[in-house]
Amino acid sequence: MRSILAIIIIALMMTGCKSEAISNTPTVQPNELASNEPNQQPNRTSEKVVIYSLKDGDGSKEAIESIYQTITEADLVEVFKKAFEEAEALKGVIKMTAPTYKVIIGSSEYYLLIGEDKTDSIVDLDDSHTMFRLSTSDTIKIREILSWSKPEKAVQGLVMDKKVITRDDSYRVLVATNWTKQEKMTTDDWFAKAEQNRELAWYTIDKEIYDKLHISQPVAIRAAAMQLDSSPPIRFSITAQIIDPILTKSSLYLNLIEEELYNQQLLLTPISPDKEWILDGIKPSRYTVSPINNEADSTRLEQVSIYIFNSEQQLEDGLKDFQKQTELINMLYPRIYKLNNAMIFYWAHGNMEETAKLGSYFDKAVKLLMEK
Numbered sequence: 001m002r003s004i005l006a007i008i009i010i011a012l013m014m015t016g017c018k019s020e021a022i023s024n025t026p027t028v029q030p031n032e033l034a035s036n037e038p039n040q041q042p043n044r045t046s047e048k049v050v051i052y053s054l055k056d057g058d059g060s061k062e063a064i065e066s067i068y069q070t071i072t073e074a075d076l077v078e079v080f081k082k083a084f085e086e087a088e089a090l091k092g093v094i095k096m097t098a099p100t101y102k103v104i105i106g107s108s109e110y111y112l113l114i115g116e117d118k119t120d121s122i123v124d125l126d127d128s129h130t131m132f133r134l135s136t137s138d139t140i141k142i143r144e145i146l147s148w149s150k151p152e153k154a155v156q157g158l159v160m161d162k163k164v165i166t167r168d169d170s171y172r173v174l175v176a177t178n179w180t181k182q183e184k185m186t187t188d189d190w191f192a193k194a195e196q197n198r199e200l201a202w203y204t205i206d207k208e209i210y211d212k213l214h215i216s217q218p219v220a221i222r223a224a225a226m227q228l229d230s231s232p233p234i235r236f237s238i239t240a241q242i243i244d245p246i247l248t249k250s251s252l253y254l255n256l257i258e259e260e261l262y263n264q265q266l267l268l269t270p271i272s273p274d275k276e277w278i279l280d281g282i283k284p285s286r287y288t289v290s291p292i293n294n295e296a297d298s299t300r301l302e303q304v305s306i307y308i309f310n311s312e313q314q315l316e317d318g319l320k321d322f323q324k325q326t327e328l329i330n331m332l333y334p335r336i337y338k339l340n341n342a343m344i345f346y347w348a349h350g351n352m353e354e355t356a357k358l359g360s361y362f363d364k365a366v367k368l369l370m371e372k
Helices: 002-014 074-085 136-147 187-196 250-263 312-326 359-371
Strands: 021-023 044-054 064-073 101-105 108-113 121-124 131-133 155-165 170-176 200-205 218-229 234-242 266-271 285-291 302-308 335-339 342-347
Touching (some): 044 074, 064 136, 074 234, 136 218, 136 234, 155 187, 170 218, 187 200, 250 266, 250 302, 250 342, 250 359, 266 359, 312 335, 312 342, 335 359
Parallel strands (some): 200 234
Antiparallel strands (some): 021 218, 044 064, 108 121, 121 131, 155 218, 302 342, 335 342
């Protein structure tokens, strides 16, 4: 089964890649959560998955050879639950081969049939006349878990980049696997250190997790042993869990805001103006802003200032400071967006009664950021 699993993982990860060598062992072992952050390991749960190995596959008591695995890690239990719930019912007359395993999740019991191709199947013992096919991705995950003598430890890292592989609609994140909470550095510093020490890796993950991750987001990942030895290497994640984001850290929060504005098709170009509004001691990051892939008159570009305060109270104090500094000045006021401890000044052309050219972009970006 291990050789079949390796072929499937390679085929899945090769899509969209050029020539890359294959390795069963990472060239650089990433830091493990157990060694750096013991409390960040995925939690165990009272719910468990018990897997029995079957001798001849008829499911009788005598056919059960032994308990093959007992899984109590919450994220791994969720892999089985999600895979079985989302399995697709097969129609027509299906010839059922002998099951390899019996899987018990809570009060539900299933036969697991290991296929000879890229997908496995299950039979719910409460509906033994229907066979369900697992997706290719879920098949890979379950076969990988079945191959473990003990659960692989999760690694923690910081998301540095994201991309969609359009050829097969898969999703990857670039993770610096050297990240720990104890060491305080900027995102750029983490990236430089990880690149120097070969501690960067691409991970193929599920879309639902991909959509929730942002640049500079801490994440914990269990990955398959198989990888593509590209530079950085490409690995297939079995589970990926979001670690509580550190949104109070200015560099991380600033990157999060920049990323969401970019997602809304806004190009931010950093600038250094001669004069800037310093509010309650906080200096903003200033940019020109324009729609992506839309040529704009460089002499007419609008601007945006992003302030990251130490707290929401300091933000309110900063806003009062701005009002005090400008109360006697006849000037064009910015559109102001408040987002937790961040404040965005969109310096649109035109007065406040006019519709700002990029106002809808900022409205949507801020709304999505508030939902994260």
